[in-house]
Amino acid sequence: MAILEDDAYYDLRYDGERLPAVSSLAENPWAIYTGSFSKVIAPGIRVGYLCGAPEVVQRLGCLKQITDLHTGSLTQRIAYEYCARGFLEPGIQRLRDVYRARRDVMMRNADPGDQRTLPFSASKQNRLPSAPKVNTFPPSTAGVTRGPDE
Ligand SMILES: Cc1ncc(COP(=O)(O)O)c(C=O)c1O
Secondary structure, rough: OOOOEEOOHHHHHHOOOOOOOOOOOOOOOOOOEEOOOOOOOOOOOOOOOEEOOOOHHHHHHHHHHHHHHHOOHHHHHHHHHHHOOOOHEEEHHHHHHHHHHHHHHHHHHOOOOOOOOOOOOOHHHHHOOOOOOOOOOOOOOOEEEEOOOO
């Protein structure tokens, strides 16, 4: 079975130990792991990467070429220099510290009556109880309306 793991936020784990990528847990020639520098260098830099079996990566490279030729050269160069000059790890650490502090402030000031818990909690009872209905705009002909229990 093919796995495409989109792990753009991997480095932004605020607490706890780093978990292994799902695609690394079992030998799978069709597993592809993807990440993005948009979350750790600058929003909108739009440079990402993928890891996978060489044959798969090569085919995906061809697909990329026929889709949009290639990612912008300037932003690729910026990402390269940022990493090569050793800014990546300290930058990630700084982001983690800042986001963790913001999360902690949010949690300290959250209404205790609210069922909000730590961000990234996915269980159903931890969803916001009073999430407003969200209507698409412009109104779609499908009439998509989503609420907390849908
Ligand atoms: C989960 C996830 N994966 C991938 C991306 C793609 O990032 P980019 O196209 O900016 O490299 C994003 C962007 O917001 C994202 O949220």
